[in-house]
Amino acid sequence: MYKLVIVDDEPTVRFGLSTYFNWSQYGIEVVDTADDGDVGLEVIERAKPDIVLTDVRMPTMDGIQMSNILSDRFPAIKIVFVSGHDDAEYLKSALKVKAIDYIFKPVNLQELTVVVERLVAALQAEEQERKLIVDMQVKLLQSMPLLREKFLMSLIKKGGAVPSRMQDRIAFLGLELPLEAAYWVIVIRVDDATEVAEARSERDQQLLSYSIVNIVQELIDREIGGYVFENQTGEFVGILRLSDQEDQESLLFTLAEEVRGNLQQYLRISVTIGVGERIAKLAQLPQSYTQAKEAADQRWYLGKNQIISMDQLEQGIDSMYRFDPMQDERLISSLKAADTDKVQDELEHIFSALSRNRAEGIQYGRNLSLQLLLLGSRILMELHIQRQGMDEKENELLAKVFLQETLGDLRKLVASYLLEVCERISEKRSGKPKLSIERIRAMIDKRFAENLQVADIAKEVFLSSTYLCLLFKQETGETINEYMTKVRVDKAKELLKDPSNKFYEVCYAVGYSDPSYFSKIFKKYTGFTPSSFRDQVM
Numbered sequence: 001m002y003k004l005v006i007v008d009d010e011p012t013v014r015f016g017l018s019t020y021f022n023w024s025q026y027g028i029e030v031v032d033t034a035d036d037g038d039v040g041l042e043v044i045e046r047a048k049p050d051i052v053l054t055d056v057r058m059p060t061m062d063g064i065q066m067s068n069i070l071s072d073r074f075p076a077i078k079i080v081f082v083s084g085h086d087d088a089e090y091l092k093s094a095l096k097v098k099a100i101d102y103i104f105k106p107v108n109l110q111e112l113t114v115v116v117e118r119l120v121a122a123l124q125a126e127e128q129e130r131k132l133i134v135d136m137q138v139k140l141l142q143s144m145p146l147l148r149e150k151f152l153m154s155l156i157k158k159g160g161a162v163p164s165r166m167q168d169r170i171a172f173l174g175l176e177l178p179l180e181a182a183y184w185v186i187v188i189r190v191d192d193a194t195e196v197a198e199a200r201s202e203r204d205q206q207l208l209s210y211s212i213v214n215i216v217q218e219l220i221d222r223e224i225g226g227y228v229f230e231n232q233t234g235e236f237v238g239i240l241r242l243s244d245q246e247d248q249e250s251l252l253f254t255l256a257e258e259v260r261g262n263l264q265q266y267l268r269i270s271v272t273i274g275v276g277e278r279i280a281k282l283a284q285l286p287q288s289y290t291q292a293k294e295a296a297d298q299r300w301y302l303g304k305n306q307i308i309s310m311d312q313l314e315q316g317i318d319s320m321y322r323f324d325p326m327q328d329e330r331l332i333s334s335l336k337a338a339d340t341d342k343v344q345d346e347l348e349h350i351f352s353a354l355s356r357n358r359a360e361g362i363q364y365g366r367n368l369s370l371q372l373l374l375l376g377s378r379i380l381m382e383l384h385i386q387r388q389g390m391d392e393k394e395n396e397l398l399a400k401v402f403l404q405e406t407l408g409d410l411r412k413l414v415a416s417y418l419l420e421v422c423e424r425i426s427e428k429r430s431g432k433p434k435l436s437i438e439r440i441r442a443m444i445d446k447r448f449a450e451n452l453q454v455a456d457i458a459k460e461v462f463l464s465s466t467y468l469c470l471l472f473k474q475e476t477g478e479t480i481n482e483y484m485t486k487v488r489v490d491k492a493k494e495l496l497k498d499p500s501n502k503f504y505e506v507c508y509a510v511g512y513s514d515p516s517y518f519s520k521i522f523k524k525y526t527g528f529t530p531s532s533f534r535d536q537v538m
Helices: 011-019 037-047 063-073 088-096 109-142 144-158 163-172 193-198 202-223 248-267 282-297 325-336 340-356 361-382 390-401 407-430 432-447 454-461 465-476 480-496 503-509 515-526 530-537
Strands: 002-007 028-034 051-055 078-083 101-104 182-190 226-232 235-242 271-275 307-309
Touching (some): 011 028, 037 051, 037 063, 078 109, 101 109, 109 144, 144 235, 144 282, 182 202, 182 226, 182 248, 182 282, 202 226, 235 248, 235 282, 248 271, 248 307, 325 407, 340 407, 361 390, 361 407, 390 407, 407 465, 432 480, 454 465, 454 480, 465 480, 480 503, 480 530, 503 515, 515 530
Parallel strands (some): 002 051, 051 078, 271 307
Antiparallel strands (some): 182 271
């Protein structure tokens, strides 16, 4: 309800206005009245009304004087004047007070209704505006962390373009970042970021990022001072504010060690931290960030879970390396001869040279690795070795090249494939595949009732699980699981011919733990349920 105070020196007017108009219909309550301006000020001070309906002429303090005082003390109060038709001069003064409206005596209820409707509309509009402002303030407060993160992100990329505006933004965001002070930037990269993300749901990924920021920020607040934020997926940036103490650099590396250790201990993740050089002012943050980023990039050569500073970026004069035709010929010969030792030696030479090629090593290393993988595929084609299933694997490998974070990981990926190529060539020449297939079949025929897994079979025949599946399918035209199911179903048929064997006993005897699943598989392969099959043969 809106509150109304009526000020008029005529009792009949006060009574009439209070009684004969339906104020509640418009959400208004008459909370008090006064017979003069000076009394009205006291009443208004106490009642804090939204609306004042006041006479213009009153003996001690007229409505104009009272309204001027109210405009200073309570500018939000809406004032409506009541005057006689001969009060023209007073009304001119009233207009200067910015009264919302006026009505003439004797008061006409229809005229009063129109004024009140306008008055309520104005109050509602202001109320809506205030609500909108409050809502916007709440939303602004809620979005403050995002605004801070966006601002910090702009600092490491652009620095402070206009110092005066920069200081205003820093103050508005509640940050402690003096324009003239010593700073360091660190870049924290999550190792194996793709694998870490794939192992988590979207919710868990967000929770991990939140946890990393919280842990690192707590350490920064305790040790040095500054801020940390997520710059992009898997990369976090710390802006560290330094004091004038001489041992700040050692404190910085102590902090980096604590960050690495805490993230490993509490979140079970490994990180690589790049450290930029010390700068003298906030505007130079992009320079330190670029250095920290370049330092973190050295993970490609130095490996994961490292703290890397600018002094580790020095490159040798003889760092340029190119894969030459002689190496290509030696590697082709080693592959065709299925000489795994020589292939390993060639890869050692190639990747050792790549580790010294830091000028353009990451991109060149990836391109060369793609070339080596395609070289292995080409040799298999030239030797007319069946490549069933290899095309899909090849595509996966080519995609994985761009996901490797270190040169060591990339070497393992290439070596694994080229050694498998050697194995395929060796088997082709020795006739080993047929022998391996026979051993696999014999093993399944003997142990079909066990919970036999592909990994168990692969271990017995000294092959990788992936290659084992490819080889069996290539040589027999069916998968290992299909062959195992066929063996189990054939054995189940024999057991079902004996009426003394219960259905669930047959199920367990041939290696299944769920009778309903066994029944489903049996029908799929024979066209009969176990019970109907027994009826057919009895």
